[in-house]
Amino acid sequence: xxxxxxxxxxxxxxxxxxxxxxxxxxxxxxxxxxxxxxxxxxxxxxxxxxxxxxxxxxxxxxxxxxxxxxxxxxxxxxxxxxxxxxxxx
Numbered sequence: 001x002x003x004x005x006x007x008x009x010x011x012x013x014x015x016x017x018x019x020x021x022x023x024x025x026x027x028x029x030x031x032x033x034x035x036x037x038x039x040x041x042x043x044x045x046x047x048x049x050x051x052x053x054x055x056x057x058x059x060x061x062x063x064x065x066x067x068x069x070x071x072x073x074x075x076x077x078x079x080x081x082x083x084x085x086x087x088x089x
Contacts, residue, residue, distance in 0.1 A: 011074040018042045028075065036072070036079050044068040 015028065018039045026035065047064035060068070073080045080086070 011071045014043060014071060015039060015075050031076075033079060033082075036076050040068045040072055043071055 012028075019025070019028075022038060022042055024031070024035055024039065031039075041060075044060040044064035044067060045058045047067045048061045069080075069085055072085060
């Protein structure tokens with residue numbers, strides 16, 4: 001069974017949207033660690049459609065954490081490796 005992939009979004013598109021919303025206009029290749037962290041946190045907070053980003057300490061669901069890790073691995077593999085975000089059991 002083939003799914004219609006037109007409703008799906010590439011990881012890079014998600015990062016681009018987060019960067020736009022956060023006002024970050026640096027090219028992805030030149031982002032510093034603090035900006036990558038800010039982008040991934042933004043993606044994680046909004047991942048579950050919970051209206052909590054305005055809170056001082058928003059909660060990130062397990063889905064949000066998984067999305068943050070997946071997008072980081074796909075878009076910023078050096079960051080992923082540098083901070084040892086993989087967990088080997």
